[in-house]
Amino acid sequence: MPESDHPRSPRMLTVDEVRAAITGGQVDTVVVAFTDMQGRLQGKFLHAAYFLDHALVDGIEGCNYLLAVDTEMNTVEGYEISSWESGYGDMEFVLDLDTIRWVPWLERTVMVQCDLATTDGEPVPMSPRSMLRAQVDKAAASGWKAVAGTELEFVVYRDSYEEAWTKGYRDLTPGNQYNVDYSVMGSGRVEPLLRRIRGDMYTAGMVVESAKGECNFGQHEIGFLFDDVVTTADNHSVYKTGAKMIAADLGQSVTFMAKPNDREGNSCHIHLSLRGQDGSTIFWDEESGERTALYDSFIAGVLATMREFTLFYAPNINSYKRFAQGSFAPTAVAWGMDNRSCSVRLVGEGASARLENRLPGGDANPYLALAAMMAGGLYGIEQELELEPMMVGSAYDSDAPHVPHTLHEARDLFRDSKIARAVFGDAVVEHYVHFADVEIEAFDAAVTDWELRRGFERL
Incomplete structure (x- = not known):
């Protein structure tokens, strides 16, 4: 997760800008999000200090059932990627630091979008973002x-x-x-x-x-x-x-x-x-x-x-x-x-x-x-x-x-x-x-x- 010095538009944020905004009190929440099969943003709301001190360094994970649920978020049988038999393990949220942006409809919040990888670091092939990247x-x-x-x-x-x-x-x-x-x-x-x-x-x-x-x-x-x-x-x-x-x-x-x-x-x-x-x-x-x-x-x-x-x-x-x-x-x-x-x-x-x-x-x-x-x-x-x-x-x-x-x-x-x-x-x-x-x-x-x-x- 290298820091990006080249955000996509002038209004996107670099890691240094986010760090300064967090330190200065303008940001207290960082949303980490990916897009699921249904096209919805899923993820976590991180406390800003945790994002700087831990998520940026150590990464963040979430349950792999997020690519194996129906629209109602029910776990359903039949997916190879995720099941009770496999223990509903984790996948890694790989932060794309080119995507950091303000979320003006939420107070003092920024968002970073991510790719999905297995805990071994391999891209999850059925992740929509991975499929487009391919x-x-x-x-x-x-x-x-x-x-x-x-x-x-x-x-x-x-x-x-x-x-x-x-x-x-x-x-x-x-x-x-x-x-x-x-x-x-x-x-x-x-x-x-x-x-x-x-x-x-x-x-x-x-x-x-x-x-x-x-x-x-x-x-x-x-x-x-x-x-x-x-x-x-x-x-x-x-x-x-x-x-x-x-x-x-x-x-x-x-x-x-x-x-x-x-x-x-x-x-x-x-x-x-x-x-x-x-x-x-x-x-x-x-x-x-x-x-x-x-x-x-x-x-x-x-x-x-x-x-x-x-x-x-x-x-x-x-x-x-x-x-x-x-x-x-x-x-x-x-x-x-x-x-x-x-x-x-x-x-x-x-x-x-x-x-x-x-x-x-x-x-x-x-x-x-x-x-x-x-x-x-x-x-x-x-x-x-x-x-x-x-x-x-x-x-x-x-x-x-x-x-x-x-x-x-x-x-x-x-x-x-x-x-x-x-x-x-x-x-x-x-x-x-x-x-x-x-x-x-x-x-x-x-x-x-x-x-x-x-x-x-x-x-």
């Missing part, structure tokens, strides 16, 4: 780096999280009660929350672009500038947790779930491009003014693996409710130029040339989704895949292959994918297949409101 290393071996930006939507409710729980998440009051897509009036009505999120995320080291209204009632999006893929995933995870905590502090709630109601779902559009390690453009030929063959093969690889990798783009039962005809969420595996009906939309020219993956929802784990995109794209380059003709017109009305309809279908495609096993490894595939099995079994055992309404009296 693809970053693979690209680097060819002289490339990936940059990405995530566009994440959420729905604002005037109810607190406690009130929403008590109401069974029914009959909540949205922040806006009509479609406020691009509406200055609509955003202004919830601006106290949006402004607080924008300001706090800037203080936390992110480059904030803008906020805008969306189509669902109370739905909004806050955009951030692109960065290298690991930084983008780190920021994404901090942003989701921070936005929820800020909303809670204001007596409100926000949700990033893919389909919170019958209206438009929450998307997570991912913009990604490869560049040379020196920042040079490799997706675009300036002389011809056209895409390079490498770019076309990358796109072809993302498309060729999209159905098999959908588990990493749409990881929950609810994710698949979002894929509906004419919903601005894709249903077809197809690409097009600035065509929002396609799962892959190409935008930009020159240095800004990039592909937008419109498949992920707001519930996607950013590390897994980015790892899947990179793995698919790099596979396309390795195999020199040819790009199929672009979609002209509405992809909703085409005969292009359909994205999986259910988590069960996505699970089977991932399990049987030779490409997934080749690029991620059998252990990772089996781990995330079991993750899907746990969710499917839990849902299949649940009695839903839909069943009660249809059957309580009439059946």
Whole structure:
């Protein structure tokens, strides 16, 4: 854990700056956090003096069951990495000292994100951050780096999280009660929350672009500038947790779930491009003014693996409710130029040339989704895949292959994918297949409101 003298942005902190802030009383708590399978920040709140005197020197550990639980944090059987038989041992939280940032929504607090390693010091292969790093290393071996930006939507409710729980998440009051897509009036009505999120995320080291209204009632999006893929995933995870905590502090709630109601779902559009390690453009030929063959093969690889990798783009039962005809969420595996009906939309020219993956929802784990995109794209380059003709017109009305309809279908495609096993490894595939099995079994055992309404009296 060497001290870093090169933080990612001017507002990120070096160890020396944190040490001075702790000594001077500006910081009394250090959050050590990683992102779990479900895309949530997990970790510990350390007393600042302990962080300086012990965690920085000796490290910190946590139970390996944190990569082997369901959404409710129940320990479940069937994971190779963690079980009663193995004693639910520890794993090491490897501090990434380039990630130290202020946490302005918590008093006198900073955060450092981490990788996960076994107690022998080996990276945990099914850790989402490790999986993304593996693809970053693979690209680097060819002289490339990936940059990405995530566009994440959420729905604002005037109810607190406690009130929403008590109401069974029914009959909540949205922040806006009509479609406020691009509406200055609509955003202004919830601006106290949006402004607080924008300001706090800037203080936390992110480059904030803008906020805008969306189509669902109370739905909004806050955009951030692109960065290298690991930084983008780190920021994404901090942003989701921070936005929820800020909303809670204001007596409100926000949700990033893919389909919170019958209206438009929450998307997570991912913009990604490869560049040379020196920042040079490799997706675009300036002389011809056209895409390079490498770019076309990358796109072809993302498309060729999209159905098999959908588990990493749409990881929950609810994710698949979002894929509906004419919903601005894709249903077809197809690409097009600035065509929002396609799962892959190409935008930009020159240095800004990039592909937008419109498949992920707001519930996607950013590390897994980015790892899947990179793995698919790099596979396309390795195999020199040819790009199929672009979609002209509405992809909703085409005969292009359909994205999986259910988590069960996505699970089977991932399990049987030779490409997934080749690029991620059998252990990772089996781990995330079991993750899907746990969710499917839990849902299949649940009695839903839909069943009660249809059957309580009439059946």
